[in-house]
Amino acid sequence: MAHLIGQLTFLVLLGTAGFFFARRIGQIRKNIQLGRDVDRSDRKSERWATMARVAMGQSKMVVRPVAGIMHLVIYAGFILINIEVLEILIDGIFGTHRVFAPYLGGFYDVLIGLFEWLALGVLVACVVFLVRRNVLPIARFRSPEMKGWPKNDANIILVVEVLLMFAFLSMNAADGIAQARGLDHYIAAGSFPVSQWLQPLYAGLSDAGVVAVERGAWWFHIVGILGFLVYVPYSKHFHIFLAFPNTWYSDLTPAGQLDNMAAVKKEVDLMMSGDPFAAPAEPASDVPAEPAPFGAKDVKDLTWKQLMEAYSCTECGRCTSVCPANATGKLLSPRKVMMDTRDRVEEVGRAINAAGGDWGQGDGKSLLGDYISEEELWACTSCQACVEACPINISPMGIILDMRRSLIMEDSKAPEPITAMFNNVENNGAPWAFPAADRGKWTDELANES
Amino acid sequence: MALTVPTLAEMNARGESPEVLFWVGCAGSFDDRAKRITKAIARILNAAEVPFAVLGAEESCTGDPAKRAGNEFLFQMQAAQNIAVLNGYGVKRIVTGCPHCFNTLKNEYPELGGDYEVMHHTQFIQQLIADGRLKVADGQPFKGKRITFHDPCYLGRGNGEYEAPRAALAALDADLVEMRRCKKNGLCCGAGGAQMFKDAEKGNREVNHERTDDVLATGAKVVATGCPFCNTMMTDGVKNAEREGDIEVKDIAELIAEAADLL
Numbered sequence: 001m002a003h004l005i006g007q008l009t010f011l012v013l014l015g016t017a018g019f020f021f022a023r024r025i026g027q028i029r030k031n032i033q034l035g036r037d038v039d040r041s042d043r044k045s046e047r048w049a050t051m052a053r054v055a056m057g058q059s060k061m062v063v064r065p066v067a068g069i070m071h072l073v074i075y076a077g078f079i080l081i082n083i084e085v086l087e088i089l090i091d092g093i094f095g096t097h098r099v100f101a102p103y104l105g106g107f108y109d110v111l112i113g114l115f116e117w118l119a120l121g122v123l124v125a126c127v128v129f130l131v132r133r134n135v136l137p138i139a140r141f142r143s144p145e146m147k148g149w150p151k152n153d154a155n156i157i158l159v160v161e162v163l164l165m166f167a168f169l170s171m172n173a174a175d176g177i178a179q180a181r182g183l184d185h186y187i188a189a190g191s192f193p194v195s196q197w198l199q200p201l202y203a204g205l206s207d208a209g210v211v212a213v214e215r216g217a218w219w220f221h222i223v224g225i226l227g228f229l230v231y232v233p234y235s236k237h238f239h240i241f242l243a244f245p246n247t248w249y250s251d252l253t254p255a256g257q258l259d260n261m262a263a264v265k266k267e268v269d270l271m272m273s274g275d276p277f278a279a280p281a282e283p284a285s286d287v288p289a290e291p292a293p294f295g296a297k298d299v300k301d302l303t304w305k306q307l308m309e310a311y312s313c314t315e316c317g318r319c320t321s322v323c324p325a326n327a328t329g330k331l332l333s334p335r336k337v338m339m340d341t342r343d344r345v346e347e348v349g350r351a352i353n354a355a356g357g358d359w360g361q362g363d364g365k366s367l368l369g370d371y372i373s374e375e376e377l378w379a380c381t382s383c384q385a386c387v388e389a390c391p392i393n394i395s396p397m398g399i400i401l402d403m404r405r406s407l408i409m410e411d412s413k414a415p416e417p418i419t420a421m422f423n424n425v426e427n428n429g430a431p432w433a434f435p436a437a438d439r440g441k442w443t444d445e446l447a448n449e450s
Numbered sequence: 451m452a453l454t455v456p457t458l459a460e461m462n463a464r465g466e467s468p469e470v471l472f473w474v475g476c477a478g479s480f481d482d483r484a485k486r487i488t489k490a491i492a493r494i495l496n497a498a499e500v501p502f503a504v505l506g507a508e509e510s511c512t513g514d515p516a517k518r519a520g521n522e523f524l525f526q527m528q529a530a531q532n533i534a535v536l537n538g539y540g541v542k543r544i545v546t547g548c549p550h551c552f553n554t555l556k557n558e559y560p561e562l563g564g565d566y567e568v569m570h571h572t573q574f575i576q577q578l579i580a581d582g583r584l585k586v587a588d589g590q591p592f593k594g595k596r597i598t599f600h601d602p603c604y605l606g607r608g609n610g611e612y613e614a615p616r617a618a619l620a621a622l623d624a625d626l627v628e629m630r631r632c633k634k635n636g637l638c639c640g641a642g643g644a645q646m647f648k649d650a651e652k653g654n655r656e657v658n659h660e661r662t663d664d665v666l667a668t669g670a671k672v673v674a675t676g677c678p679f680c681n682t683m684m685t686d687g688v689k690n691a692e693r694e695g696d697i698e699v700k701d702i703a704e705l706i707a708e709a710a711d712l713l
């Protein structure tokens with residue numbers, strides 16, 4: 001009977017967590033689809049290779065070895081301990097105990113031993129990460145955009161992971177004691193190379209006490225994981241899922257290449273055709289409702305990939321730490337650009353839901369202006385250091401340059417010297433006010449050198 | 451030594467075609483300091499007996515600074531105009547004196563109808579040395595001298611070229627040292643993305659001063675550059691550190707030309 005109640009409780013919890021997780025994923029998907037279309041379906045084999053190398057292989061994480069290797073431990077722990085979670089799920093649903101053990105025999109002991117070592121590794125890495133974030137003077141964890149929720153979010157995740165790993169090890173420790181005492185239901189299975197050190201903590205307990213610790217830790221662990229599942233898509237930690245599609249859909253062109261805007265190309269082609277009265281091929285029947293704006297003023301003007309990047313960002317701040325503008329005290333922080341984009345698309349998504357799906361004229365706010373200032377945008381040197389540094393191929397620079405396009409082509413807003421540069425290029429074919437005829441002057445000088 | 455550089459129009463009129471078109475760029479055409487780099491490149495091409503020409507007055511800004519400042523219209527107008535000229539002459543190979551021109555011509559023009567084989571001058575120079583077309587060993591004015599190379603963003607990160615400029619420098623038999631931040635991790639000089647044409651936003655430091663600290667930490671006596679804008683920024687940075695007396699800022703083309711006794 002007690003077993004049945006346990007199983008039912010477990011199923012209800014599992015279903016509830018699954019429901020909230022799926023609902024949240026659906027919302028994120030909807031929000032990402034607010035973005036413009038961009039085709040990232042080409043060069044498939046290269047995309048699989050990029051995902052394998054960058055997301056699975058963590059090739060860009062280990063560029064910084066200390067954080068990179070510890071992250072690798074947590075990543076490996078997460079993936080492999082999930083095999084154990086699968087067993088826990090089956091045990092929970094069917095009321096079994098260590099259901100895999102009879103099938104795997106000696107290999108089961110090896111696996112459990114490996115999981116224990118990984119759990120210890122994850123635990124240690126998370127503690128070190130907590131110290132790095134909260135004690136050590138590491139600049140990228142202390143930027144203005146990390147105050148408040150982002151800092152708490154990071155700490156919550158690390159603390160929860162520490163607690164989960166401790167619960168996992170406590171469960172095994174108590175299980176080991178129960179097995180040694182030959183308690184009913186506790187088959188002899190698994191090896192406990194790490195949790196044996198925790199056994200003294202629980203060895204003085206009665207049989208009922210040991211079972212209570214084992215069951216308590218089991219429930220804490222699995223409920224914690226289900227809670228985590230619901231929490232993660234609201235958190236920066238969502239990168240554990242999105243890192244994979246985000247790298248698959250990477251921009252595969254050279255980092256220096258900036259896209260040519262197709263809408264502009266159409267107009268330029270028309271102008272260059274030489275016929276001032278030439279009109280584009282008659283669109284009579286399929287007239288677009290309104291022309292798409294140039295550049296990005298709000299999240300809907302960004303591509304769905306850029307919005308996916310905003311949800312994939314885990315706020316590690318490697319971009320900001322290598323940004324020359326940020327390093328010299330300018331307002332620009334590439335990480336903040338990504339965080340602002342996510343905050344804004346969340347806001348827009350909520351507003352659309354509140355308006356019953358039809359948002360009409362919007363809320364009078366926009367990403368450009370209300371979240372990201374012109375001063376931030378004009379500090380970028382387009383050096384691509386942020387793009388290079390991102391462990392999962394996010395491009396904050398792409399968003400920055402798209403917003404400059406909106407500033408210039410929609411609002412005609414530029415710092416005065418930039419306007420002067422435009423005028424020079426337009427009139428003299430050079431960013432400075434030199435006549436084109438003087439372009440060859442250096443050849444004259446060379447011809448006259450002795 | 452006097453040297454005549456033909457325009458493509460002149461060469462065409464003689465019924466000849468060049469091995470490469472030398473795309474000089476705006477800085478290389480108008481800025482006095484950058485013109486010295488341009489001349490060094492011309493002298494190298496001449497010494498290696500590479501038949502080359504320039505566009506002269508027919509060359510126009512690639513549109514890079516306009517594009518990166520957000521003016522896609524102006525960029526594409528410039529591109530259309532340049533592509534019309536280049537295609538009109540049937541240009542196949544281009545060597546640029548500037549990594550921004552290099553990146554734009556190589557990556558952004560093809561989709562607009564301008565498909566060329568584009569090389570940065572450091573790549574081409576390295577190739578000339580490797581092929582034995584250019585000899586730099588004589589004299590060796592830089593033998594043992596400590597030199598550090600500042601990666602231009604649009605050659606390095608932008609296009610993944612880190613080795614050619616270093617291989618070219620290796621011909622100098624100098625003491626080549628790397629800065630703390632180099633290659634993929636190289637720090638920008640602060641001029642890209644149209645920053646060259648405006649004041650920096652409010653901050654607590656100039657980017658080129660920050661970069662100069664990296665140079666000073668190496669103890670290098672020469673900062674090798676591959677971009678006219680980096681050259682300006684690093685020259686200013688060295689001046690700001692009051693080290694212009696003992697640290698030179700020179701383009702790789704100038705160093706090679708000097709070593710090859712062409713200046």
